[in-house]
Amino acid sequence: MRGRLRVYLGAAPGVGKTYAMLGEGRRGLERGRDVVVGFVETHDRPRTAALLEGMEVIPRKTLVYRGATFAELDVDAVIERKPTVALIDELAHTNVPGSKNAKRWQDIDEILDAGIDVVSTVNIQHLESVNDVVQEITGIPQRETVPDEVVRRADQVELVDMSPEALRRRMAHGNVYAPEKVDAALSNYFRVGNLTALRELALLWVAGKVDDQLDSYRAEHGIAGTWETRERVVVALTGGPEGDTLVRRAARIAARTKGADLLAVHVTSSDGLAGGDPANLARQRTLVESMGGTYHQVVGDDIPRALLDFARGVNATQLVLGASRRGRFAQIFSRGVGVETTALSGSIDVHLVTHEEAKKGRRQPDRSRAALDRKRRIIGWAVAIVGLPLLTAALLPFRDVLSLPSEILLFLCLVVGVALIGGTWPAFTAAVGGSLLLNWYFTPPVGELTISDPENLLALIVFVLVAAAVSTIVDLAARRTREAARARADAEALSTLAGHVLRGEAALPSLLGRLRETFGLDSVTLLERRSEPTPDDQSEPAAWRIIATSGQTPCTAPAAADTDVQISDRLVLAARGRLLDASDRRVLEAFAAEAAVALRQERLEEEAEQAKPLAEADRMRTALLAAVSHDLRTPLAAAKASVDSLRSPDIDWSPQDHDELLDTAHESLARLDRLVENLLDMSRLQAGALGLALQPVALEEVVPRAIDDLGSLRDRVEGDVSIDLPEIVADPALLERVLVNLMTNAVRHSPAGQRVLITASWHDDQVEIRVIDRGPGIPREYYDRVFQPFQRLGDRDNGTGVGLGLALSRGLTEAMGGTLVPEETPGGGLTMTVQMPISSQAVTA
Numbered sequence: 001m002r003g004r005l006r007v008y009l010g011a012a013p014g015v016g017k018t019y020a021m022l023g024e025g026r027r028g029l030e031r032g033r034d035v036v037v038g039f040v041e042t043h044d045r046p047r048t049a050a051l052l053e054g055m056e057v058i059p060r061k062t063l064v065y066r067g068a069t070f071a072e073l074d075v076d077a078v079i080e081r082k083p084t085v086a087l088i089d090e091l092a093h094t095n096v097p098g099s100k101n102a103k104r105w106q107d108i109d110e111i112l113d114a115g116i117d118v119v120s121t122v123n124i125q126h127l128e129s130v131n132d133v134v135q136e137i138t139g140i141p142q143r144e145t146v147p148d149e150v151v152r153r154a155d156q157v158e159l160v161d162m163s164p165e166a167l168r169r170r171m172a173h174g175n176v177y178a179p180e181k182v183d184a185a186l187s188n189y190f191r192v193g194n195l196t197a198l199r200e201l202a203l204l205w206v207a208g209k210v211d212d213q214l215d216s217y218r219a220e221h222g223i224a225g226t227w228e229t230r231e232r233v234v235v236a237l238t239g240g241p242e243g244d245t246l247v248r249r250a251a252r253i254a255a256r257t258k259g260a261d262l263l264a265v266h267v268t269s270s271d272g273l274a275g276g277d278p279a280n281l282a283r284q285r286t287l288v289e290s291m292g293g294t295y296h297q298v299v300g301d302d303i304p305r306a307l308l309d310f311a312r313g314v315n316a317t318q319l320v321l322g323a324s325r326r327g328r329f330a331q332i333f334s335r336g337v338g339v340e341t342t343a344l345s346g347s348i349d350v351h352l353v354t355h356e357e358a359k360k361g362r363r364q365p366d367r368s369r370a371a372l373d374r375k376r377r378i379i380g381w382a383v384a385i386v387g388l389p390l391l392t393a394a395l396l397p398f399r400d401v402l403s404l405p406s407e408i409l410l411f412l413c414l415v416v417g418v419a420l421i422g423g424t425w426p427a428f429t430a431a432v433g434g435s436l437l438l439n440w441y442f443t444p445p446v447g448e449l450t451i452s453d454p455e456n457l458l459a460l461i462v463f464v465l466v467a468a469a470v471s472t473i474v475d476l477a478a479r480r481t482r483e484a485a486r487a488r489a490d491a492e493a494l495s496t497l498a499g500h501v502l503r504g505e506a507a508l509p510s511l512l513g514r515l516r517e518t519f520g521l522d523s524v525t526l527l528e529r530r531s532e533p534t535p536d537d538q539s540e541p542a543a544w545r546i547i548a549t550s551g552q553t554p555c556t557a558p559a560a561a562d563t564d565v566q567i568s569d570r571l572v573l574a575a576r577g578r579l580l581d582a583s584d585r586r587v588l589e590a591f592a593a594e595a596a597v598a599l600r601q602e603r604l605e606e607e608a609e610q611a612k613p614l615a616e617a618d619r620m621r622t623a624l625l626a627a628v629s630h631d632l633r634t635p636l637a638a639a640k641a642s643v644d645s646l647r648s649p650d651i652d653w654s655p656q657d658h659d660e661l662l663d664t665a666h667e668s669l670a671r672l673d674r675l676v677e678n679l680l681d682m683s684r685l686q687a688g689a690l691g692l693a694l695q696p697v698a699l700e701e702v703v704p705r706a707i708d709d710l711g712s713l714r715d716r717v718e719g720d721v722s723i724d725l726p727e728i729v730a731d732p733a734l735l736e737r738v739l740v741n742l743m744t745n746a747v748r749h750s751p752a753g754q755r756v757l758i759t760a761s762w763h764d765d766q767v768e769i770r771v772i773d774r775g776p777g778i779p780r781e782y783y784d785r786v787f788q789p790f791q792r793l794g795d796r797d798n799g800t801g802v803g804l805g806l807a808l809s810r811g812l813t814e815a816m817g818g819t820l821v822p823e824e825t826p827g828g829g830l831t832m833t834v835q836m837p838i839s840s841q842a843v844t845a
Contacts, residue, residue, distance in 0.1 A: 002112055002115065003112040003113075003114070003116045003117040003118060004117045004156075005108070005118050005120065005154040005156075006024075006117070006118070006119045006154065006155060006156040006157075007119075007154045007156070007157050008021050008119070008120070008121045008122075008160050009121075009123075009124060009151070009158065009160065009202060009205070009206060010124065010160045011123075011124055011161045011195075011199045011202040012123065012125075012198045013123055014176035014190075015161060016160055016162065017122075017160040018042070018121055019047065019048050020121075020160050021087055021089065021120070022037075022048065022051035022055075022087065023051065024087075024119055025087045025119065026051060028084075029055070033085055034083045034085070035055070035084065035086075035087065036055075036057070036058055036085075036087070037052065037057040037058065037086075037087045038058050038074075038086040038087060038088040038111070039058075039072075039090070040087060043176075043177075044178070045175060045176070047175065058074060058078050059077065060073065061074035061077070061099075063096050063099060065096050065098060072095055072096055072099050073088060073095075075107045076100075078116070079110070079116070082114070082116065085119060086111060086117070087118075087119050087120075088107070088108055089120065089121050090120075090121060090122070091105050091120040091122040091126075091150070092104070092105065092123075092144045092145055093144060094143070094144050095107070103146070105150045108120060109150075124201050124205060125138075125142050125198065126144055126146055127145065127146060127148050127151065128148055129148045129205075130201050130205065131145050133201065134198065137194055138189055138194050139819075140189060140763065140764055142764065143765055159202055161199060163199075164192045164195035164196050164199065165192070167195060168190060168192070168195075231260035231318070232261045232317055232318070233250050233253050233260055233262050233320060234263045234307075234310065234311045234314065234316045234319050234320065235247055235249075235262070235288075235319075236266075236267070236320065236321050236322070238266070239266065239281045240280060240322075241280055242322050243280060243281070243322075244283070244284060244287060245322075245353065246322050247264060247287050247288055247291070247293075248287075249320060249351070250262060250293075251293070253320065253351065254293075261293070261314075262292060263293060263314060263316065264293055265295075265297070265307065265310050266295075266298075267298055267299070267300050267306045267307060268297060268299045268300075283517070298310050303337050304340040304341040304344055307319065307337075307341055308344055311348055312348070317348065317349065318350075318351065319341065319348050319350045319351070321338045321351065322338070322352075322353055323353060338350075338352045376422055377422045377423055377425075377426065378422075380418050380419075380421040380423060383414075383417065383418050383421055383422065383430075384418045384422070384427070384429055387414050387418070387430070388414065388430060388433050388434055391414055392437050392441055395407055395410065395441075395442070396441065399446075404438070404443060407438060407442050408438060411463065412434075412463060412466060412467060415427055415430045415431045415434060415467040415470065415471070416467075416470050418430045418471075419470050419471035420474055423474060424472055424474070426471075427467060427468075427474070428468055430467070431463070431464050431467030434467070435460050435463055438460060438463070439451060443460070444456070508526060508547065508548035508595060508598050511591065511598055512524045512525070512526065512548055512549065515575075515588070515591045516551050516575075518587075519575070519577075519588070520578075521551065521576065521578070522552060522576050523550065523552055523553055523576045524549065524550050524573070524574070524576075525546055525548070525549040525550075525554040525575075526546070526547040526549070526573055526595050526599065527546060527547065527555065527571070527573075528547050528571055529543060529572075544572075547571075548595075548599075551576075555574035555575075555576050558572045558574050560576070561576050562575060562577060562579050563579060563588065565588055565589050565592040567595070571596055571599070573588070573591070573595060575588065635669070635671040635672040638665070639665045639668035642661040642665035646661050646662070646665075667711070670711075692731050692734070693731050693733075694729050694730065694731055694816065694817075695729070695730075695731075696728070697729070697732050697735060698725075698727050699721050699725055699760050699769065700722075700723045701732075702735055702739070703721045703739065703758060703760070705736055706736045706739035706740050706743065709736065710740065710743060710744065710747070713743070713747050716747045716756060717746075717747065717755065717756045717758060718755045718758070719758050720758070720759045721759065722760065725760055725761075725762050726767065727838070728767050728837060728838055729816070729817065729836065729838070729839050730816050730818070730836055731816055734812045734815070734816060735816065738813055738834065739758070739771070739834075741806070741808060742771040742806075742809055742834070745806060746775070746832070749773060749776065749830070750773045754773070756771060756773050757771075757772040757773075758770070759772065762838070765837060765838050766835050766836065766838060767836050768834070768835050769834040769835075769836070770831055770832070770833050771832045771834075772825050772829065772831045773829045774829040775830060776829075777824060777829050777830045778830060783821075786822060787806050787807050787810045813834055817836070817837055818834060818835050818837065819835045820833070820834050821833050821835075
């Protein structure tokens with residue numbers, strides 16, 4: 001039988017997952033279980049090492065790789081020992097080449113197959129699915145990863161968590177890293193923001209694991225009811241244009257509860273919610289996924305039940321539906337999907353969202369069509385044809401009781417109802433048919449079409465006229481409603497265009513996409529004439545080129561479009577999909593004018609981008625001339641004055657004065673040499689012509705040389721670099737230049753009597769070199785400005801150089817594949833951190 005795997009998942013390094021694993025092992029020993037330690041890394045933490053005392057530890061397997069000796073987990077020894085439980089640390093560890101398996105999780109899998117239970121540990125940053133997110137948060141890539149599925153298959157996953165403040169206090173007390181590494185860790189990887197983000201990632205991942213376990217439990221036990229353990233919002237899409245509104249409303253509902261899931265579902269059926277526009281569904285699916293939701297499609301003839309079955313299957317808590325577009329009379333025969341779903345929803349909350357179909361993807365009906373749709377007219381005809389005989393049959397038994405005016409009023413009510421449902425012609429037909437039935441069955445002489453009483457004749461004529469008038473008014477009202485909706489849609493389209501301009505969304509694809517969605521077109525294309533117009537260029541694709549397009553099958557010439565708008569002599573907006581009415585062309589022309597403005601803006605921005613390097617070069621040249629006019633002349637004048645004094649035959653210099661003048665000349669010329677060298681290197685960096693000689697470099701060799709290069713300033717710098725650091729990849733000469741510039745800058749801004757500290761530490765695959773001063777520091781908003789060349793950030797001392805030191809240092813560091821970032825020194829001051837990659841030889845070693 002396969003063993004069981006328990007994983008302690010750490011939110012960050014140092015939260016205590018190894019300590020928790022060893023504590024679990026000790027509790028197992030106390031309960032009489034056979035527990036051994038397969039592999040545990042204490043990282044020299046006293047409290048962790050104390051837990052190992054008295055526990056059986058399987059000897060590690062020794063491997064030699066590239067001349068270095070490594071100790072790895074001995075899988076065969078653990079299997080041969082056959083304990084009940086094996087404690088194996090660092091699930092994501094990569095084994096040394098030559099090991100039995102490439103990854104430790106594969107070693108653990110083999111041990112589990114042998115029937116041994118395993119307790120292991122892993123940090124959230126080592127999970128494959130969040131590896132890129134962690135790198136974006138911390139800026140440090142994680143080379144060692146483990147597939148999420150390996151951890152998800154674990155029988156138990158326990159989160160080991162700690163608040164960022166508590167973890168930082170723990171580090172400051174020396175319980176995680178050695179004291180010399182604490183400052184670097186606290187100000188880099190272990191910032192409060194980084195730890196908070198990693199903590200949230202861990203919580204979300206574990207929540208997903210728990211969610212999977214809950215789904216499995218519900219499935220195994222046949223539980224169909226909703227358990228409100230986590231908010232899930234399901235939005236039902238019909239394929240109509242109102243879906244965009246529903247998706248956004250559902251997303252807002254989900255956003256009110258942090259961590260809520262958004263799911264969209266479309267029911268495929270022969271009626272009801274089915275039969276939607278595929279283009280609308282495709283767009284709405286993209287919209288859902290852009291908001292972090294998922295799209296699903298199910299099949300069901302009973303749409304309300306299909307929706308609720310899906311919602312209960314995903315343990316949803318809320319369901320969002322569009323309000324029914326059915327009329328009140330139509331709802332007499334069927335309650336509609338929304339009402340039916342609400343009645344059957346049980347514990348699921350149902351939101352009926354109102355919407356206006358004309359807002360997006362609208363297709364204007366032809367004006368020659370009747371004001372009411374075909375379905376309503378059919379129902380009107382049916383009510384007229386069936387209702388007249390039924391009403392007549394119902395009134396015949398009361399013919400001797402009711403008077404003719406009362407009977408006329410009842411028929412008039414029927415005609416008004418037909419008019420409200422089916423419009424003019426069904427109502428007019430009902431009026432004529434009703435007058436004939438009244439004449440035959442209820443007007444003396446009964447059974448004949450003659451009318452003996454003139455008053456009855458007048459009553460029937462008024463009946464017909466009133467019925468015709470009511471039916472006409474109803475039809476006219478429906479027409480006015482349609483025209484008002486059309487005008488409102490046009491106004492909203494223009495409002496969308498105005499908002500597009502005000503928000504600065506001038507990108508042509510965005511503008512053309514809005515136009516295509518507004519009118520439900522297949523494609524919208526902006527064409528530009530290639531050459532001077534000719535008589536045949538309207539139909540010749542070679543005479544036109546596509547500037548921007550939205551949709552499928554773009555037009556290659558105006559002649560291929562269903563509708564085109566001439567913007568200028570050289571620009572045409574071509575639309576394909578359907579012919580647009582005259583009123584639609586007005587809106588189309590407004591969009592076309594904005595497209596021309598957007599194109600002009602894009603081209604102006606391109607010209608500005610092309611001119612930017614020239615302007616930058618001119619600014620740089622002006623700044624250089626202004627900066628070096630004094631800074632080149634000052635050391636040159638000092639050196640010249642010293643040499644001239646020494647050459648003067650009129651003065652007999654003492655040996656002490658002679659040496660002092662030589663030192664002044666030497667320092668001035670050295671300063672001048674550094675200045676010229678910095679200028680040359682900066683120009684090489686900007687031209688991309690800097691020569692690099694990257695090689696493995698030992699920091700314990702480079703840092704002392706850099707301190708010695710400081711000359712008289714060397715006594716103000718204190719180095720604290722461990723000899724145990726791995727080699728980094730760098731150009732030794734350039735790295736030394738970077739450190740000299742940084743230390744010189746730090747010394748210049750440090751108070752008298754305060755030393756500049758240079759330290760180094762190792763984190764994952766990078767070494768961090770930190771130059772720490774206790775000077776006034778700089779505000780965070782100026783962190784980027786300090787790296788701009790030819791400025792000193794308010795420093796008025798013209799003798800301090802042209803302001804190239806930090807700019808050159810960052811450029812040289814990035815050229816070698818590293819980074820240079822400023823940070824605030826705890827207690828006041830500025831810390832410059834150089835991050836350099838570790839040599840591949842050091843990594844494999």
